[in-house]
Amino acid sequence: MPATRIAVAGAGYIGRDHIAAARASDTVELSAIVDPAPNAASVAADAGVPLYPDLAALFERDRPDGIVLATPNQLHLAHASTCMDAGVPVLIEKPLADSVAASAAIHQAALERRATVLVGHHRTHSPIMRLAREIIDSGRLGQLVAVNGTTLLCKPDEYFEQAPWRKEPGAGPILLNLIHEVHNLRILCGEIVQVQAFTSNATRGFAVEETAAVALRFANGVLGTFLLSDAVGSARSWEQTAAENPAYPTYADEDCYHVAGTLGSVSIPTFRLKTYATAADRSWWKPFEIAVAELHRADPIRLQMEHFGAVVRGEAAPLCTVADGLTNVRVVEAVRESAATGAPVDIPTP
Numbered sequence: 001m002p003a004t005r006i007a008v009a010g011a012g013y014i015g016r017d018h019i020a021a022a023r024a025s026d027t028v029e030l031s032a033i034v035d036p037a038p039n040a041a042s043v044a045a046d047a048g049v050p051l052y053p054d055l056a057a058l059f060e061r062d063r064p065d066g067i068v069l070a071t072p073n074q075l076h077l078a079h080a081s082t083c084m085d086a087g088v089p090v091l092i093e094k095p096l097a098d099s100v101a102a103s104a105a106i107h108q109a110a111l112e113r114r115a116t117v118l119v120g121h122h123r124t125h126s127p128i129m130r131l132a133r134e135i136i137d138s139g140r141l142g143q144l145v146a147v148n149g150t151t152l153l154c155k156p157d158e159y160f161e162q163a164p165w166r167k168e169p170g171a172g173p174i175l176l177n178l179i180h181e182v183h184n185l186r187i188l189c190g191e192i193v194q195v196q197a198f199t200s201n202a203t204r205g206f207a208v209e210e211t212a213a214v215a216l217r218f219a220n221g222v223l224g225t226f227l228l229s230d231a232v233g234s235a236r237s238w239e240q241t242a243a244e245n246p247a248y249p250t251y252a253d254e255d256c257y258h259v260a261g262t263l264g265s266v267s268i269p270t271f272r273l274k275t276y277a278t279a280a281d282r283s284w285w286k287p288f289e290i291a292v293a294e295l296h297r298a299d300p301i302r303l304q305m306e307h308f309g310a311v312v313r314g315e316a317a318p319l320c321t322v323a324d325g326l327t328n329v330r331v332v333e334a335v336r337e338s339a340a341t342g343a344p345v346d347i348p349t350p
Contacts, residue, residue, distance in 0.1 A: 003027060004309040007058060009034035009079060010070030011043040014093055018068045019047055021305035028309040031064045055082045064088065066312040068120070073098040080106050080117070089116035089312045091304075095179045095332070096325030103329045110322045118304075118311050118318040119325035121183040125303040128242055128269045129187055131295055132259070135266050136188065140275055142263030147189050147216075147224040149257045151177050152234035160206070172208035173230045174199070174336055180238065181226060182331045183324070188259055191219040191349050192331050197338040203231045214335055219349055241269050244300060264288065271295055 006028050008018050015035070022030040033044040036053045044051035052058040055067075059082075066089040069079050076097045083090040096119055097103040110117045123129055136144065151173065160166050186192060194217040199209035211229040218224065235241065235251040243250040257268040262282065264275030274288035310316040327347075334345040 003029035004312050005029055005031035005065045006068060006305070006309070006312075007032040007034060007062075007064040007066075008068045008070060009055060009058075010068075010072075010093070011035040011037065011040040012070065015068075015070035016043065017301050018070055018091075018093075018305065019043065021299075021302045022068075023047060024302060025305055025309065028305055032058055032062055034058050034067075055079060055086075059086050059088075066090065066116075066308060068308070069093055070120075074102075077102040077105055081109055084109055084113045084115040084117075087115075089118075089308075091118045091120050091308045092322075092325065093120040094122075094183075094325065095329050096322065097329065100326070100329055100333050103326045107322045107326045116311060116318075117322045118308050119320045119322060120304065121180070121320045121324070121328070122300045122304045123180060123184055123238070124187065124300075124320045125307060126242070126244065126300040127296055127298050128244075129184060131271065131293060132188060132257075132266065132268050135271075135273070135293060136259065136261075140264060140273065141259065141261030141266060142279075144189060144220065144222045144259065144261045146260045147185065147222060147257065149181055149185060149224070149226045150234075150236040151181060151226075151228045151230075151238065151256065152232050153230055153237040153240065154233055155230040160204075167204075167206040167208060169208050172210070173228050174209060174212055174332060174339070177230070178212070178214075178226075178228055178335065179328055179332050181228070182328045183320070184238075184257070185216065185224065185226070186324075186327070188257065189218050189220070189222045189224065191327070192216050192347055193219045193349060194344055194346050195331065195334050195338050196344040197335045198342075199339040209339070212335070212339065214338075243269075243297060266293070269295065 006022050022028050030049050032050050034052045067083055068091045070093045071079050196215040198213045200211045201209050210231040214226040216224040235254045236256050238256050239248040241254045241256050255267040255270050259266050266273050271293035273291045276282050311318050334347050338345045
């Protein structure tokens with residue numbers, strides 16, 4: 001069977017990750033790059049594929065089997081509509097769009113056109129999340145009760161000097177980082193129905209938050225907390241614990257999630273388990289059975305590319321749907337609203 005031909009729109013940081021994933025695949029091949037920026041020419045030349053300035057030019061000269069949209073968030077609605085109008089399956093890099101309104105418009109367009117759309121929350125495909133879900137589904141933890149998560153890291157001064165917009169509203173770790181965590185928490189514990197949030201900019205004094213504390217209520221009764229900061233010397237973040245991106249140093253002794261149920265708990269991604277032998281042993285006066293689940297790591301962006309190829313060929317349904325992408329944006333905007341108003345915010349369930 002010939003390889004599935006995938007074009008990538010956007011040759012920036014995340015676009016280059018998708019390009020590398022397509023080039024490394026045995027089932028997908030990179031067919032073209034779409035990007036008007038001057039530096040995109042060298043990226044296309046290195047990959048040995050044609051470069052087009054925009055989607056219209058691509059579709060005039062070529063018709064890939066699928067296309068990855070790794071373009072700026074504010075362009076996702078227009079670019080997704082172009083791809084759907086052309087009848088080409090599309091992988092939209094997360095977040096689905098830059099607002100709930102734009103995300104809802106993509107969702108509605110996909111429904112009306114019966115379009116094939118995968119949203120690029122690549123951690124969906126991480127072996128870490130797969131193993132965590134398997135442990136939860138096995139019943140070893142009993143009924144889920146609580147979850148705690150952290151993204152605690154330090155973005156250096158040059159991060160803000162290189163791009164001053166990162167100091168202003170429209171940036172900040174809620175919009176730039178929390179969207180990943182929301183999707184992970186939904187995978188682990190189900191739908192989030194209410195949030196209460198507080199933010200601070202007391203360290204740098206920028207116009208945008210650097211720290212956020214979020215309380216979460218899930219539809220199944222689970223309660224959670226999430227602590228987020230890009231101004232601290234800590235390694236309790238996905239990037240610094242998952243060992244999935246070589247750009248970040250990693251620390252094998254740290255975790256970024258802790259999920260607790262009536263029979264036990266698991267820390268992620270070390271997968272240290274503490275469980276009671278039986279329901280009759282549930283007591284803080286009795287010892288836990290202690291174990292470590294075996295994890296086999298793999299690059300989730302490459303796994304996502306393989307999945308996208310299968311979706312394009314009609315062999316699989318999208319694991320992360322447009323509805324998922326819309327829900328994640330709704331939760332993040334609810335967190336921002338709660339932080340601004342000081343009040344809890346309800347989130348409609350899908």
